[in-house]
Amino acid sequence: MIADAGRVLAGGATSNWQIAQPQAVWMSHGQGSHVWDVDGNEYVDMHGGYGACIAGHGYPAIVEAVSRQVTRGTHFAQPTEDAIWVATELSRRFGLPQWRFANSGTEATMDAIHLMRALKGRDLVIKVEGCYHGHHDSVQVSVLPEPEEVGPPDAPNRVPGNTGIPQAIMDLIVLVPFNDLGAVERVLKEHDGRIAGMILEPVMMNAGIIPPVDGYLAGLKELLHAHDAFLTFDEVKTGFTTGPAGATGRYGVTPDIVCLAKALGGGISVAAIGGTAEIMSAIGDGRYEQVGTFNGNPLAMAATRANLTHVINDAGYERLDALAARAREGFEDHIAANGLPWRVVSVGAKGCVAFTGEPVRNYRDFLEVDDRWGHLHWLMQHNGGVFLPPWGKVEQWLLSVQHTDEDVDLLVSNFGRLAAVAGRS
Numbered sequence: 001m002i003a004d005a006g007r008v009l010a011g012g013a014t015s016n017w018q019i020a021q022p023q024a025v026w027m028s029h030g031q032g033s034h035v036w037d038v039d040g041n042e043y044v045d046m047h048g049g050y051g052a053c054i055a056g057h058g059y060p061a062i063v064e065a066v067s068r069q070v071t072r073g074t075h076f077a078q079p080t081e082d083a084i085w086v087a088t089e090l091s092r093r094f095g096l097p098q099w100r101f102a103n104s105g106t107e108a109t110m111d112a113i114h115l116m117r118a119l120k121g122r123d124l125v126i127k128v129e130g131c132y133h134g135h136h137d138s139v140q141v142s143v144l145p146e147p148e149e150v151g152p153p154d155a156p157n158r159v160p161g162n163t164g165i166p167q168a169i170m171d172l173i174v175l176v177p178f179n180d181l182g183a184v185e186r187v188l189k190e191h192d193g194r195i196a197g198m199i200l201e202p203v204m205m206n207a208g209i210i211p212p213v214d215g216y217l218a219g220l221k222e223l224l225h226a227h228d229a230f231l232t233f234d235e236v237k238t239g240f241t242t243g244p245a246g247a248t249g250r251y252g253v254t255p256d257i258v259c260l261a262k263a264l265g266g267g268i269s270v271a272a273i274g275g276t277a278e279i280m281s282a283i284g285d286g287r288y289e290q291v292g293t294f295n296g297n298p299l300a301m302a303a304t305r306a307n308l309t310h311v312i313n314d315a316g317y318e319r320l321d322a323l324a325a326r327a328r329e330g331f332e333d334h335i336a337a338n339g340l341p342w343r344v345v346s347v348g349a350k351g352c353v354a355f356t357g358e359p360v361r362n363y364r365d366f367l368e369v370d371d372r373w374g375h376l377h378w379l380m381q382h383n384g385g386v387f388l389p390p391w392g393k394v395e396q397w398l399l400s401v402q403h404t405d406e407d408v409d410l411l412v413s414n415f416g417r418l419a420a421v422a423g424r425s
């Protein structure tokens, strides 16, 4: 049956990013920190559904909340009381007063870009080279461009991230490198009065993991506000995997807009967008129509409430921090024992190996990272019983509150075999 999947499913999977060579890994079920494929192979799941499954699988409080809601109606396209609870909790954590919901990270960042443009009445938006914000037109620019496409660092090419993206829309994006306040200042001056705002991942997490240098996020906010432009943090990946209030809480900088998705819903698809009173008033008074049939879906809201209550709390983070430290130390030991220049980069529940000896501060540095090791690492983990995202150096592992020390030790020992091979080569 699965050998035949390509006949009815384009590319033989349900998203292009589910296709690992030679074919997608077809899942049967998951429980706790483990998943089983249809052939009965069991893996420790550190793919985590591309960063969504911070609760692991079948977390009892989430199962209970979703089961209860299933029997009471799965969809009304009208708000339920859980939405007020979730919005109140997100306001408390992220310091932004008002929220709306959507279904995917793509929708959240699309609303953010629309809002920035609508409120400022300007079309230009600053985007960081190498940041991914979903698959809508405005942000499909220089996502993972090839080295031969990128152009000079001080005048980067706008490279389409997909086919079907109009040049006219790409021309509205102004590219800057990550971790470079000077570049942002320059483009703000160059396009004075024409820039609506800037969107970025506050920790780059679609090019391995690249943390912000000290003062970068606060500096952005200051610069953008000085030029009457907005700052949006796309926390679709960093929200809840870097701390209970995402990178906003971790680095202590509250932007004008925060986008959340992935780990928010405890494994159910949900997204949220939060903003200042000024920005969200445009939704409230209808200047901007933030809409969607499934927005605030009752199942998603029930799951999100249970997730925020029982999983993404201080106790959850204590557990995640301990697991993350165990992983980091294990990787560092293997790197040192084999005399390798590599580094393990870990922020909160997310981690990866930078297969380079050089500092990685932006996408241009990341292009120097050796992806052959990234791919081999994925294969070694896969064959060693740990399921990671099939994207070599690009993606990260995600720890969940249901992972055990033994799960982390398996991840580390599989890496040890790779490090031993690299050390000999």
Ligand code: PMP
Pocket (backbone or CB within 6 Å): 050, 103, 104, 105, 106, 107, 109, 132, 133, 134, 135, 201, 205, 206, 234, 235, 236, 237, 238, 261, 262
């Ligand atoms: N923003 C970021 C930072 C992401 O990593 C992703 C997904 N990888 C998205 C937005 C898009 O989210 P979705 O796939 O839910 O549309």
